[in-house]
Amino acid sequence: xxxxxxxxxxxxxxxxxxxxxxxxxxxxxxxxxxxxxxxxxxxxxxxxxxxxxxxxxxxxxxxxxxxxxxxxxxxxxxxxxxxxxxxxxxxxxxxxxxxxxxxxxxxxxxxxxxxxxxxxxxxxxxxxxxxxxxx
Amino acid sequence: xxxxxxxxxxxxxxxxxxxxxxxxxxxxxxxxxxxxxxxxxxxxxxxxxxxxxxxxxxxxxxxxxxxxxxxxxxxxxxxxxxxxxxxxxxxxxxxxxxxxxxxxxxxxxxxxxxxxxxxxxxxxxxxxxxxxxxxxxxxxxxxxxxxxxxxxxxxxxxxxxxxxxxxxxxxxxxxxxxxxxxxxxxxxxxxxxxxxxxxxxxxxxxxxxxxxxxxxxxxxxxxxxxxxxxxxxxxxxxxxxxxxxxxxxxxxxxxx
Numbered sequence: 001x002x003x004x005x006x007x008x009x010x011x012x013x014x015x016x017x018x019x020x021x022x023x024x025x026x027x028x029x030x031x032x033x034x035x036x037x038x039x040x041x042x043x044x045x046x047x048x049x050x051x052x053x054x055x056x057x058x059x060x061x062x063x064x065x066x067x068x069x070x071x072x073x074x075x076x077x078x079x080x081x082x083x084x085x086x087x088x089x090x091x092x093x094x095x096x097x098x099x100x101x102x103x104x105x106x107x108x109x110x111x112x113x114x115x116x117x118x119x120x121x122x123x124x125x126x127x128x129x130x131x132x133x134x135x
Numbered sequence: 136x137x138x139x140x141x142x143x144x145x146x147x148x149x150x151x152x153x154x155x156x157x158x159x160x161x162x163x164x165x166x167x168x169x170x171x172x173x174x175x176x177x178x179x180x181x182x183x184x185x186x187x188x189x190x191x192x193x194x195x196x197x198x199x200x201x202x203x204x205x206x207x208x209x210x211x212x213x214x215x216x217x218x219x220x221x222x223x224x225x226x227x228x229x230x231x232x233x234x235x236x237x238x239x240x241x242x243x244x245x246x247x248x249x250x251x252x253x254x255x256x257x258x259x260x261x262x263x264x265x266x267x268x269x270x271x272x273x274x275x276x277x278x279x280x281x282x283x284x285x286x287x288x289x290x291x292x293x294x295x296x297x298x299x300x301x302x303x304x305x306x307x308x309x310x311x312x313x314x315x316x317x318x319x320x321x322x323x324x325x326x327x328x329x330x331x332x333x334x335x336x337x338x339x340x341x342x343x344x345x346x347x348x349x350x351x352x353x354x355x356x357x358x359x360x361x362x363x364x365x366x367x368x369x370x371x372x373x374x375x376x377x378x379x380x381x382x383x384x385x386x387x388x389x390x391x
Contacts, residue, residue, distance in 0.1 A: 011306050027319040028264040050319070086258030087186055095321060111257045116323040117335040118190055120181035 029095045033074035043100040050095045050113060051076060058090050065110075069094060077104045084110035153364035158357060165353035172350050175343040183340075189255035192248050194343055198351035200245040200270075204308055206238025206355060207277060211305035214298035225370065226363075228294035231301055232284050233362035235277055237355055242274045257321060265314040266322035273311050276304045290370055 030041035032051035041047060051069030059066045065080045067090075078096050088094065088110060098107035154162075176194040183190035210231045217227035249267070250260045261267065284297045310317075315324045326335045327344075336344065 008303055008306065011303055015306065015310055026265055028262070028321055029319055084258055086254075086256050087189075088258065092185070109259075111259055111262065111321055113321055114185060114256050114323060115335075116326040118186075118193070118326060118337060118340055119184045120337040120340060121184045121187070122181065 032069055032071035032076045035076065035100060046097070046099050047105075048095050048097050049076065049105060050093060052093050053088075053090050055090050069096065069105075076100075078107050078110075079104055080107040080110050084112070086112040087114060088112050153361045153368070158360050161353055161357045161360070165350055165357055168346055168350035168353060172343060172347045175339070175346065180339050180343050181337075186256055189252060190340075192252040192255070194347045196245055196248040196252055197344055198347035199241045199248060201348050202351045202355045203238045203242035203245055203273075204312070205352065206234045206241060206359075207273075207301075207305055207308060209234040209359070210238065210277075210280075210301045214301035217294050218298045218302075224294055225290050226367075228290070228298065229363040229366045229370070230359065231298065232281075233359045233366060235280055235284075235301070236362060237358045239274065239277045239281060240358075241351070241355070242270070242277065246270060246274060253321075262321050264321040265318040266311070266320045269307070269311040269314045273304075273307045276307060280304055 027040075029048040029050040030038060032049055034041045035047065035049060036043040049069070051071040054068040054070055054075065057066075057068035063081060065083055066078065068075050068077050070076070078098075080096070080098075084094070093113040093115070095111045095113055096105055096107040097109040097111075098105050100106075172194060176191050180191070180194075182188045213227045213231035213234065217224045217231060220227065249270075253262075254260045280297060280300050283300055284293060286293070286296070288296065312325075314320060315322050327341075
């Protein structure tokens with residue numbers, strides 16, 4: 001029984017170490033305002049950046065999708081060759097994978113990060129959603 | 136080998152099968168609630184205002200994940216009893232094994248439905264984010280647990296070895312559940328059992344989800360009862376087979 005208790009304690013301590021000390025390595029993305037600021041979010045390497053697609057910023061230029069994503073008052077222009085999948089739209093949080101070149105994130109992948117709120121769709125709500133958009 | 140254990144477990148069974156009136160009731164209830172969930176999920180609940188119809192996958196994905204957690208916790212509790220108790224050790228071990236098997240099945244279902252849902256909403260089937268990675272790790276751990284159970288050994292040795300592993304493996308569950316709070320993840324936070332205590336689902340959506348949890352839980356109970364009874368019969372068969380062989384060998388020796 002004692003070896004099992006020791007092994008259990010070792011696992012708990014291991015989990016604690018992972019949870020506390022490796023946070024920045026395990027985090028899936030950096031927020032827009034952390035690029036070039038937070039450790040692991042250097043603008044000299046490939047990054048995954050999270051922000052909300054700005055209202056009215058979405059543009060289709062030939063095969064390229066361009067938009068601006070923002071987080072915490074900081075914005076970053078994004079260019080993606082292709083059409084993002086999932087429920088991509090304005091005012092929705094996304095994670096863009098790519099490199100920052102001349103202040104523009106050249107994305108090779110876009111993922112939508114939807115919220116944990118679920119609301120039944122009805123005419124009133126669609127109108128409400130369209131008028132309030134990013135608010 | 137404790138011969139009385141399998142025999143005692145088997146004595147309560149209808150030897151023509153593994154069902155009893157109680158399991159039939161559970162089975163019928165599970166089927167009835169599951170039917171309601173399917174009808175409500177596809178015909179009564181509205182699409183989500185952002186996700187549209189893809190939200191309907193939630194009614195299978197969330198209950199499957201919940202039942203997998205429940206199954207692995209049940210495995211740990213039964214394993215704890217099998218280690219601590221002096222009697223009915225093998226009975227608890229069979230419950231632990233049966234629950235882990237069903238848990239792996241539901242965890243697999245949660246991974247598949249989650250992947251399909253991810254493709255429709257995130258735009259990708261899979262990413263190595265904290266929630267998805269820890270969930271896969273949990274799944275693989277319990278596949279490993281089932282593999283350990285199949286290592287050739289006496290039932291007592293099997294019980295002890297797998298119980299220790301089950302008690303360690305269950306510690307992964309909090310890590311999986313809270314991975315979306317501890318780290319930044321592509322996966323959304325929980326809509327019901329979240330740290331704020333808020334429920335972020337509309338009325339009928341919540342009721343259908345709750346019904347799904349009830350239906351999957353009933354199915355889990357039904358499956359585990361049947362599986363552990365089947366294992367009892369398998370163990371009994373092994374014991375009876377060994378006894379017969381020993382008796383035949385003894386008779387042969389006397390005749391010579």
